[in-house]
Amino acid sequence: GQNIDQPTEMTATEGAIVQINCTYQTSGFNGLFWYQQHAGEAPTFLSYNVLDGLEEKGRFSSFLSRSKGYSYLLLKELQMKDSASYLCAPLDSNYQLIWGAGTKLIIKP
Amino acid sequence: SQTIHQWPATLVQPVGSPLSLECTVEGTSNPNLYWYRQAAGRGLQLLFYSVGIGQISSEVPQNLSASRPQDRQFILSSKKLLLSDSGFYLCAWREGGREIGELFFGEGSRLTVL
Numbered sequence: 001g002q003n004i005d006q007p008t009e010m011t012a013t014e015g016a017i018v019q020i021n022c023t024y025q026t027s028g029f030n031g032l033f034w035y036q037q038h039a040g041e042a043p044t045f046l047s048y049n050v051l052d053g054l055e056e057k058g059r060f061s062s063f064l065s066r067s068k069g070y071s072y073l074l075l076k077e078l079q080m081k082d083s084a085s086y087l088c089a090p091l092d093s094n095y096q097l098i099w100g101a102g103t104k105l106i107i108k109p
Numbered sequence: 110s111q112t113i114h115q116w117p118a119t120l121v122q123p124v125g126s127p128l129s130l131e132c133t134v135e136g137t138s139n140p141n142l143y144w145y146r147q148a149a150g151r152g153l154q155l156l157f158y159s160v161g162i163g164q165i166s167s168e169v170p171q172n173l174s175a176s177r178p179q180d181r182q183f184i185l186s187s188k189k190l191l192l193s194d195s196g197f198y199l200c201a202w203r204e205g206g207r208e209i210g211e212l213f214f215g216e217g218s219r220l221t222v223l
Contacts, residue, residue, distance in 0.1 A: 008150075033211070041216070042217045087153070095208040095209065097153075098152075101151050
């Protein structure tokens with residue numbers, strides 16, 4: 001079956017760094033997306049990885065290891081507005097996104 | 110630029126009543142369109158997707174249906190709502206002809222069935 005595993009909730013301090021991990025098992029693999037979702041709002045795109053390694057985009061970076069079925073999202077210089085849920089979503093062999101339940105990130109001052 | 114809108118944003122409906130959620134996309138043609146449902150604490154569940162007018166694929170058997178009467182219009186319907194239909198419904202689009210691409214979401218519709 002297809003399965004996504006992310007921590008349910010994480011807490012971090014403003015200005016710090018946090019890493020949100022995601023492990024996945026899918027039928028085929030065509031890359032992995034990370035989305036940010038603020039409470040009560042729609043998800044917005046953060047990153048897409050299809051090859052192994054680290055993709056950096058400003059304060060956010062995303063890493064992928066296809067052999068391990070593992071990805072992480074790294075957020076640096078945390079700001080209060082980063083309080084949100086972060087959704088890991090690999091793309092399966094049918095090019096459908098398989099969504100995790102998301103990690104709720106709480107930023108404290 | 111492309112935009113996506115869905116409505117209504119919030120609705121409270123009694124069990125057994127009908128439902129109609131509407132989604133429109135502007136600024137693109139022949140998009141792939143999707144309806145998702147998000148229950149509290151769970152991942153997005155794909156309900157329907159469409160690659161063209163009148164073409165609907167259903168991912169989950171349920172009492173919901175979808176239609177695409179025009180290229181950039183996607184409608185989610187039910188004849189009789191169940192309590193379990195409560196949730197946050199999201200319409201999304203992806204550029205047509207691209208199997209790999211970013212999904213763009215509408216604002217969401219929060220449905221409460223009482």
